Amino acid sequence: MTTPRDTPAPSRRVRANGDGTVYQRKDSRWEAAGYVLAPGNTRKRVRVYGTTRKEALSKLTEKIAASNRGLPIPSAQGSVAAYLTYWLDTVAVYQLRENTHTRYTAVARLYLIPGLGKKKLAKLTTKDVRTWLNHLRTTCQCCIRGLDTSRDEPLCCAVGKCCSKRLSPLTLAYVHSVLKSALEHALREEEIPRNVARNVRTGTPRPRRFEPLTADEARQFLAAARGHRLHALFELALHTGLRKGELLGLRWEDLDLAGGTASIRRTLQRITSSGLTALPTKTKRSERRIALPTPCLRSLEQHRDRQRKEREAAGAAWEDSSYVFTRPDGAPIEGSTLTRHFNILLRQAGLRRIRFHDLRHSTATLLLEQGVELVVIKELLGHAHIGVTATVYAHVRLRLQRDAINLLGHAFRNSAEITGTPDDGDEPPLVGAAVR
Structure with missing residues (x-):
């Protein structure tokens, strides 16, 4: 039992x-x-x-x-808003330029914190980010931010007539990039296990359209600038593609007129805290040494003589800033002042209105159309990567490809179809696109 x-x-x-x-x-x-x-x-x-x-x-x-696998558990217990505030005030402020930090702060205040601020950082998901971006893409900003209600006389949303003021694709991509940067730092600090914003695709926005000057328009502009006090600056901008801040930040010590070179070491910009300030170049590759063409060397020598006379005329009132391009009293030139002079010259030359930065695009476009290698243009413009040059000027390369294909079709034609003197084989083959 x-x-x-x-x-x-x-x-x-x-x-x-x-x-x-x-x-x-x-x-x-x-x-x-x-x-x-x-x-x-x-x-x-x-x-x-x-x-x-x-x-x-x-x-x-x-x-x-x-x-x-070596992934620590997230330690973030606070909200996305709290972390963004911490990141902007204690991290990004030391890593970004002041103007860039100001834009990041505005993006966080206007878009990130209202949309995602209440969520826990450690519990933020890819779906949360995608839903928020889609909401931004389809929602009228005038309505959601109450812009119309702050007007003295409401015109659209507050009176039931939505103006459909939506964010542009470029702005949406910028907002997304700010969130990715913040979460990337949280990932490095082991606050979160992964950057969920990187899993969201916003699409590649179309680059801003620019209208560079043609060769004829460039000649018209230089003819109108001849005799202007800043003629040397405009000629240098169109020959070298230097940025506005790089031109205004040039000092005489950066120029080697005998050797025909210029060293780009800084950019002059206005920032909120200290006004007009010399800053490092946009990227490390932007700090470069470029060759100066003969017309620019001649105009720079004339500009130096004119500046010497202005110094003598100003006497004790002269401000010795050592910049190449200054006001008549020697003080640095504001970027807005240069833009005003530029717009006046455009009107005098009878040309369409373009941005000053389009002179830089004009330089690159004209060089490409002359058959200059892309890598040479990249070094001249100071782009960080050749992919930037190739992407920005893709439309020019497409036009050159069409010209090259047409030339190849010309080579494929029968000799009897080609009019003119027969080819005896002594002349070298045509390898470049026709210059416009």
Whole structure:
């Protein structure tokens, strides 16, 4: 006869050391707990919950698997708004230029914090970011930000007539990039396990359209600038493609008129805290040395003589800033002042209105049409990567490709179809596109 004592007890499944524990709570939910990797190479006990034992165990197994791969558990307990404020005030302020930091702060205040600020940083998902971006893309900003209600006389949203003022694709991509930068720093600080904003695709926005000067228009502009006090600056801009800040930041010590070169070391810009200030170039590759053409050397020598006379006329009132292009009293020139002179010259030359930066585009476009290699233009303009040059001027390259294909078709034609003197084979083949 078998007694209860002799009956074998049901076998219990024993979890291995490190697998954590799973048990049912009094409220009928299941709880799983285990140790995982935490920031600072420490261990931390975490707890997860589920309606079934399998669900709780699955959540714990996922966290332990991530810990075994070396991914620490997120430590961020605050909101997205709190982290953005911390990042802008203690991190980005030392890594970005002041004007860039100001734009980042405005983006956070206008778009990031109102849309995502209340969410927990550690629980922010790719779906949250995608939903928020789609909302920004389709929502009238005048309505959502109450721009119309602040007017003395409401015109659209406040009176029920939506103006449909939506963000442009470029602005939307910029807002997305600011969020990616903030979350990337949170990832480096091991606050979050991954940058969820990188998993969202906003599409490549179309680049801003620019209207560079043609060769004939460039000649008209230079003819109108001849005799202008800043003629040397405009000629240098059109021959070298220097940025506005790089031109205004040139000092005489940067020029080697005897050797025919210029060293681009700084850019002159107005910032909120200290006004007109000399700053480092846009990127490290923007700090470069370029060759100066003969017309620019001649006009720079004439400009130096004119500046010497202005110094003598100003006397004690002369401000020795050592810049190449200055006001009549020697003080640096504001970017807005240069733009005003530029617009006046455009009207005098009878040309369409373009931006000053389009002179830079004109230089690159005309060089490409003359058959200059893309890498040479990249070094002249100071682009960080040749891909930037290729992308910005893709339309020019497409036109040159069409010309080259037409030339190849000309080569494929029968000799009887070609009018003119016959080819005796002594002349070299035509390898370049016709110059416009």
